[in-house]
Amino acid sequence: MRVGVIGGSGYVGGELLRLLLSHPQAELTTAVSRKYAGEFIFGVHPNLRGTTNLKFVPLDLPQIKKNCDLVFVAMPHGASVNVVPKLLEAGLRVIDMSADFRLKNPGDYVKWYGWEHTRPELLEEAVYGLPELHRQELKNTRLIACPGCMATASILGLAPLVAADVIEKDRVVIDAKIGSSGAGSKPSPATHHAEKFGGVRPYKPVGHRHIAEIEQELDLITNKPITISFSAHTVNMVRGILTTIHVFLKKPLTVREVWKILRSYYQNEPFIRFVRYQKGLYRLPDPKVVLGSNFCDIGFELDSHNNRLVILSAIDNLMKGASGQGVQCFNVVLGVDEKTGLESIGFHPV
């Protein structure tokens, strides 16, 4: 299938280009960047040197329509909503990496993003791009809204427990830690090395935007409302997310029962791994281990002291948290093995 990437100069766009260039079912025809139009894409993404001579081009809808069947849109939140409808009207399929089509309720855009949605009719149509929850709907949609990175790690950690109805739904606390690439490629004083290096910055202790999509998706599992408490920290790594999720059990569970809940929910999922190992250095999920891969590692520990269950999930924010997930959705659309083009098992040590 002929594919294009709009917004190809950022970290998510660069990761999409990397994955699509080696994807056996994708022919990358177009990489759009207004800022870098005319330049080789390896000039911006040096890891792609020697893999392609493609150059960035400006946004030109007739050309995109002519050269693509499906387009990945990796534009900033609030910008995507102006481009995606035009691509759909041109008959293209779209995988949007921004937040612009993730939420079903238009009012949530005012509440969480501070702007009024201009194309609310598309929100109902868009499918939330988390294959573990929406595989069937993804197959035939023309618009996929890829989840947020921390939302992905949180939802995948919590979904089995919500589905099993074993946790108190008003006491769910997510402590998320993310590497600096989560802030995007545009520098700011907050990302300046001297300020950022060596620190742990609680940049959004309350009110993080991903709460909206986490609650939306977990509500859908049982059609009962759930309240998420979420705090985000940026830590001293480039890639990776670790979420430490604290939930309280309705009644005590054994280790075996928690294992059973997780295994039965995720049976045969190609990118879910369980990590609760009794020996060695990596006994619970650690983002370091999943870097460069599309895996989501999930582990847990029971705390009998207060009937608490601690769930841990680790992903690479640019892979399962963004571009890898987008390509996994692309594979669902194509009807091929979801691991196609995503076989990388990550590095060790990093």
Added chain:
Amino acid sequence: MEKALCPDCDAELKVPNGVVTGEILTCLSCGLELEVSQINKDCMELRELVIEGEDWGE
């Protein structure tokens, strides 16, 4: 090859043919080390191998 369940995580363990009492098996799912404590005609008893744990500064 016989099958048994891990007493901790409930994963299925593949037990090699000819296993003997005292042999150590490892659960592939959770890494628990299990000692074959008893073998009867139709069942096998496994118990957790107790090893010294590490103290990470607690």
